[in-house]
Amino acid sequence: MPEAFLETVALSRRFGGLLAVDAVDFQVESGAIHGLIGPNGAGKTTLLNLIAGALSVTRGTLRFRGTDITRWHAARRAHAGIRRTFQNLKLFAEMTALENASLGLHAGTRSGIFAALARTPGQRREEREIAQAALRALEFVGLAAQAHVAAAKLPYGYRRLLEIARAMVAQPALLLLDEPAAGLNQTEAVNLSGLIRRIREQGTTIVLVEHHMDVVMTVCDTVTVLNYGRKLAQGTPAEIQRSPEVIEAYLGSAHALA
Amino acid sequence: MESALLRRIITGVVLAALFLLPVFEPHQFVLHMLSLVAISATVALGLQLLLGFSGQLSIGQAAFYGIGAYASGLLSTKLGLPFPLAFLAAGLIAALTSLLMVPITRLTGAYLAVATLGFSILVYLVLKNEEWLTGGSFGLMGIPRASFFGYVLAKPAHAYLLCVSVAALVYLSLLRLERSRFGRAINAIRQNEDAARACGVKVTLLKSQCFVIAAFVAGLGGSLYAHQVRYLAPTDFTFWKSVEILIMVVIGGMGSLFGAVLGAAVVVLLPEALREVGDYRMLVFGAILMGVMLFGESGLAGFLGQCLKPFSKR
Amino acid sequence: MYLADLFAAGLAIGCVYSLVALGFAMIIRATGIIHFAQGELLMLGSMSALSTLWLMPRLPAMLVLVCGMLASGVLAVAMEFLVYRPLRLRRVPLMNVITATVGMSILCINAARIVWGSEPLRYPELFSTSTYRFFGVVVSPQLVWIMVFGVVLMGLLQLFLKRTRTGLVMQAVAQDAEVAQLMGANLTRMMIYTFAIAGMMAGAAGVMFGSLFFSFFEMGFVLGIKGFVAATLGGLGSLAGAMLGGILFGLIETFSAVYVSSAYKDAIGMVLLIAILLFLPSGLVGLWKARS
DSSP, X not given: OOOOXXXXXXXXXXXXXXXXXXXXXXXEOTTOEEEEEOSTTSSXXXXXXXXXXXXXXXXXXXXXXXXXXXXXXXXXXXXXXXXXXXXXXXXXXXXXXXXXXXXXXXXXXXXXXXXXXXXXXXXXXXXXXXXXXHHHHHHHHTOGGGTTSBGGGSOHHHXXXXXXXXXXXXXXXXXXXXXXXXXXXXXXXXXXXXXHHHHHHTTOEEXXXXXXXXXXXXXXXXXXXXXXTXXXXXXXXHHHHHOHHHHHHHTTOSSOOO | OBHHHHHHHHHHHHHHHHHHGGXXXXXXXXXXXXXXXXXXXXXXHHHIIIIIITOOOOOOHHHHHHHHHXXXXXXXXXXXXXXXXXXXXXXXXXXXXXXXXXXXXXXXXHHHHHHHHHHHHHHHHHHHHOHHHHOGGGOBOOOOOOEETTEEOOSHHHHHHHHHHHHHHHHHHHHHHHTSHHHXXXXXXXXOHXXXXXXXXXHHHXXXXXXXXXXXXXXXXXXXXXXXXXXXXXXXXXXXHHHHXXXXXXXXXXXXXXXXXXXXXXXXXXXXXXXXXXXXXXXXXXXXXXXXXXXXXTHHHHHHHHHHGGGOBO | OHHHHHHHHHHHHHHHHHHHHHHHHHXXXXXXXXXXXXXXXXXXXXXXXXXXXXHOTTOOHHHHHHHHHHHHHHHHHHHIIIXXXXXXXXXXXXXXXXXXXXXXXXXXXXXXXXHHOSSOBOOOOOSOSSOEEETTEEEOHHHHHHHHXXXXXXXXXXXHHHHSHHHHHHHHHHHOHHHHHHTTOOHHHHHHHHHHHHXXXXXXXXXXXXXXXXXXXXXXXXXXXXXXXXXXXXXXXXXXXXXXXXHHHHHHHHHHHHHTOSTTHHHHHHHXXXXXXXXXXXXXXXHHHHHO
16 A cells, blocks of 8 residues: 555644644545644644644654654754645745745755855855745735735735745645635635645645635545544545534534535 | 945945045044944944844843954964964854854743843853953953054054954845845744744754854954954953943844944944043933834834935835 | 851842842733843842931831832832833833843943942941850841841732732733733733832842842842842742742852852852753743642
8 A cells, every 4th residue: 555645643742631632543645635624622723733843742653755754843844845834824024925935945945154155156046046936936826916015014815825825835745724714705715725726736735724614625635524633534525524423523513514 | 216226325335435534544543433333333243143133132242252352362462373363263262152052042032131141241250260361350461453464553544444344344244144045044033933944944053053153253353352452351341241232233223234333333432422421321321222122123224214215216 | 157157148148039039020920021120129229228228327127128128119110100111002022122121220220320329338237236046056137137027028928919909910910911901900000019019029139138248339230130040940930939049049159159169159140040041941840840
């Protein structure tokens, strides 16, 4: 059986007395768009943070392309091709959109202090390439016109797009999106779905945590449902919608799946 | 005109003016004071990298300034090392000492500040107590003037040109760093450390590198200081000197290299201009520090930037 | 017995550090800022009390202490009102607030130098000259009184915080300002009280230290740092930690000065500080909590 692109084995995370993620096993196939849903407090964002390396694992294993990355810290995962966005936007407020996007390319590039001081031809070429790639990423998400605007001055919807641009500019192998549709209106959500599909077409595997059911159902190939930190179900969106346990878990919630 | 071009023109004009100054044969006291400004600017520029760019509040730069000064002074008096070597060695020794601080870069905010403060006090105590090495409270005397391959820079104008050259070199180097991948990364660390990590920035490594660069630059400044005033006492390098350097960066404007230079000029020259206010100098500085924090951190450089706004377009 | 002397001296100076540390702890809990000017509150209390004593030489020791405390308390409130509150209201970044407290520190030190001069000033004898005997051991009355005052003040503070309504509200604000406000706490007033108390503790410490050694315009600087070391040793943000850390640090410092080196006496504190920040950032209290 071929190794899963991304795989967690009995992954757990404890906060004092609370087991936020409880022995979760799930797999993501290469090239898939995989959704992570569940009621509030189910542990979705915690799980995403574990995969991203923002939180350390209490127990269990995390494997990426067959390699055990459980103990790797966040920066190392970024170098390995795992990128992420944050639920409550962590942009570099004082920098322009172009500069924010340029930072997404930090991991793949090399020029250090000495190269910068000497302005070697290699460094200058690298800077040009970074600028070009960053601009292309902005064009991809539709922010080219805002390239020189400071991130803090952008409206909310654009900031969300910029966060995505920064995460996908290096064409990562795995992209983790933490509630990318939060706060977006219907039109923006539809555009986002289109954007996510286009990112996948470039060869990126995507895992997203999301509450916006329309986005999840239209865009995801497979979905994992969490409840109280445990995996409740995994399958295609259609299967999930029909699953009695999942419906029960969401009973009383305003966002019924049917 | 384009703001980047405007900036280049201004920098060029300022540098030209500074280098041409000796032609007008100003009084040697003026040259001496301007040399001190250049020396202080060198150290302040290092702190700007550390504080303004990477966001690490260090109130211990005087330690590296002092280490550089004493290293250069001792190497030239006790070992007869020629100035160029003593100068570079001062920077390197200060940089090496800063490696002791690497574990401290894990700390943030006020905790980092206090740790650097503690380090600064430790260095001061060593300078004061180890008489066999530093001369203790009696100080280190008879440091020779700067010289290059036998040519002694006896004229104040020549010493001035040396100091300005070093300051200009440091300024231009840091400018290059600011505009590079490294510069973006350390600014990212300051603005949002988590996001920087998610982009693959090796936060602790870069933070440490900033410390080392700032220490190296402070050490170079210390060496220039030693050969300019030619007598060193531990009291030149107390915590208050660290505070003075911090004030330069704050007054000039956090994040602006040009601001650090302006701040240095203000801090060094203002007391001379306000000779009668002498005793109240630090009092005024304390008030200014609080005032600048209250009314905006863009300092003098920010203020100038606002003035020039009508002339530039982005 | 020489050891007993050292022990008593260590405890006495420990009480001084504890009081300063308490001030740090209270302000950090309430505002999150490390109040660099805390040592200056100690100094100003010390010098003000001395000036009062010059004006009224017959003043009993207790009242001198109270005067010092009042002076520092008032100054602390002034600092809060004139500088820290505007900074807080403008939501200025933490870095700037810390820098402002450094500025305040500089201002106070230089103001004191102008008012009182740069020479160290002696306190006249505050306590009776006869010595006390404890279990056959001779102890200087200065030290005894300082320990007594110190313990009483700390005890009063604990009573105030745990038994009075205002004290409880202050604790609530320190834990979660937003929620406390929703429950009706007057944030402004609590901040004033916090700074007032922190100031008074520092002022008391200043009078004690002055009576033990002497007062001078820069005394707050090193004592402030040492108070901070004590607070960090105990566990930053914990009041019990501040008290424990102060006593412990006083003892460590006094014994090290004798058995290790006296020239580097101040260095002990610095090394301890850096070591704690690096290896035991939550202090002794943090260690104790982790164990239980």
